[in-house]
Structures are given as C-alpha cells and as structure tokens.
Amino acid sequence: MLTKRYPNLGRNVMGRLLKIGVLLIVVFAGLTLLTLRLTGFDPPYLDARSEEFSERLRTGYPGLWLSGELVQEPVTNWDWVNQVNDPVRGNTIMLETRTWYGIPHSVVINPTPRGDKFYIGGSEQDFRLEQEFPYSKRWWANIERDPRVRIKIDGKIYEMTVAHVADQAEVAQIIGRDPVMRSFGEDGTEQITGIRHYWRVFQRNIPDYNSTIDEAP
Incomplete structure (x- = not known):
C-alpha cells in the first residue's frame, strides 16, 4: 500500500541506508588510521633469503607509521649500527617515507654506516630495470619526491x-x-643485471651544538 502511495519510498530508504553505510565505513577507517598513527604499524620482517621473499619478487610487506622513542641528540659516529642484532630482524632497520596521499609507507632495509656518514640503499634487478629511476620501487619514488x-x-x-x-x-x-x-654471455656480450642506488642520510630537527658558545662564569 505504501509503495503505491509513495513509489520512491523504497529507493529513498535504500539511498539513506547506503549513505549511512558509507559514513560508518569512513568513520571506522578514520578511527583505525588514528589508532595506527598513535600506536604505530611497523613493516613486518621478511628474510631476504627466504623463498617467500623471492616469490614476492624480492619485495617485503610494507608498514605505516613507525613507533619508538624519538632521538633528539646528534650522532657523530654511526658505526655502532653495525652492532645492532635484533633476534628477529637482525641488522636491518626500518624506513618511513612520505606518500603523496598523506599515509606513510614504511619498509625494512639494510643500513650502510660509514663513520660520521650514514647511507641507505637498495638494488633494482630483473623487471625493475625496465622502469625509469626512481619508479622501480615505491619508497625510492617517495624519498625522491619528499626527502x-x-x-x-x-x-x-x-x-x-x-x-x-x-x-x-x-x-x-x-x-x-x-x-x-x-653478466657476460658465452659470446662475450655484456648485460646489466642490476643497479644499486644509495642515499646519504642527514639528521634533522637537531640543535646545532657546535654553534653554542659556553661562556666561563
């Protein structure tokens, strides 16, 4: 009877339910991201020597925001990083990059400390060589856009x-x-099978203690 008197009633109800459903999804997603922003979501560790890593085309699982105590003191020698040996992650470190859509993309990488200098890097092989640098890896593209x-x-x-x-x-x-x-073929033909790219890393948001002059009382 109602549908005869109000032929658009069913359509209006479904439209409102759809809007409510979309709103609930947006609110839930927002609360989830806010929680992850506060608690952090580190990228899972995947051993580079594992079969799973090879099956994923030498790509680990990404994370979002990194959590941990913020260091605010300058580091003058990075060689101690070589001594880090986590029982699960070994000597790897985690890198959080900025994306164009505002949600960070974090990955597990290997560190390259050299005294007072610190570097990070990686290699592109196989199908990645067909893509223009830095677009063969998402985190490469991210740090080239926003360092x-x-x-x-x-x-x-x-x-x-x-x-x-x-x-x-x-x-x-x-x-x-x-x-x-x-690599070289039997006929001596040379073929590029991989290229390593590296970035030097500098601390930021650190007070310049060298510019502070301590005056004797």
Missing part, C-alpha cells in the same frame, strides 16, 4: 633527510664494489 624520512634503529626513531648519491664512482667507494651488476 624527509623517519628511520627506526634498535627501537628508536631518527628524523632524517636523504640526498641521492648520483655519482656511481662515489657509490662504489661507499659499498666497495661496482654499483652496476653485469
């Missing part, structure tokens, strides 16, 4: 800025080998 990152080392957070090391000769000095990986 402000957060790095988690041994449970603590370091706010950093990265700068790409474009000179391959300099990269070779950093890692002790040619950053371009090659």
